[in-house]
Amino acid sequence: MKYLKLTVLMLSSAFLMNCGGKDEKKKSFSYDTETEAPAAKSETPVAADTATATDGVVEVMLHGDDKMTFNLKEIKVKKGQKVKLTLMHTGKMPKNVMGHNFVLLNKGVELATFASKAASAGDHDYVPEGSEDVIVYTKLLGGGESDVIEFDAPEAGTYDFLCSFPGHYALMKGKFIVE
Ligand SMILES: [Cu+2]
Missing domain, CATH: 2.60.40.420 (Cupredoxins -  blue copper proteins)
Incomplete structure (x- = not known):
């Protein structure tokens, strides 16, 4: 669980440069739904x-x-x-x-x-x-x-x-x- 949270945090900061702990859930959700779009840019190691x-x-x-x-x-x-x-x-x-x-x-x-x-x-x-x-x-x-x-x-x-x-x-x- 800690591992997941870390990943989410890193993603949040990568995409938004600014992350409040409260919004973690929301952000991870929007990241997931985003995968429907053909996102060729998301080649981050994270x-x-x-x-x-x-x-x-x-x-x-x-x-x-x-x-x-x-x-x-x-x-x-x-x-x-x-x-x-x-x-x-x-x-x-x-x-x-x-x-x-x-x-x-x-x-x-x-x-x-x-x-x-x-x-x-x-x-x-x-x-x-x-x-x-x-x-x-x-x-x-x-x-x-x-x-x-x-x-x-x-x-x-x-x-x-x-x-x-x-x-x-x-x-x-x-x-x-x-x-
Ligand atoms: Cu091989």
Whole structure:
């Protein structure tokens, strides 16, 4: 909660240069509704953080780049929330060279084991078809592309996420925490 408040504060100050604590709620709401408009300008690093929207929907902005990194190492949501995750490839390199996806693994699935299985699933964007190891995943993206997925937060616990493009998981991985 403290985390969210901070994000809201930072957003408020970025947009308005002046923020009264009282208006935080209102501002975060108007920020959320704004996302309907095609806002090409909102490329602030702040927006890349985990931010909560209204109606129990959490919006997560995850970026992958040409340096083979994700901007987030940790994503925190709450049990029962709906998660709207946007993966954006902020680089320029094509998908066959520097493809990125977001794959959320089930509890107890070993990252390295999964990654090596995934590496041979090139026909399916490096996500083994019908795999029970996977909770949810995005499309594989090249530079400039993005994909949005929505899913219900799984039961409380800590899960691994990764980019399953061959060789990427060493750097492109993180924890998905459901509280
Ligand atoms: Cu990748």
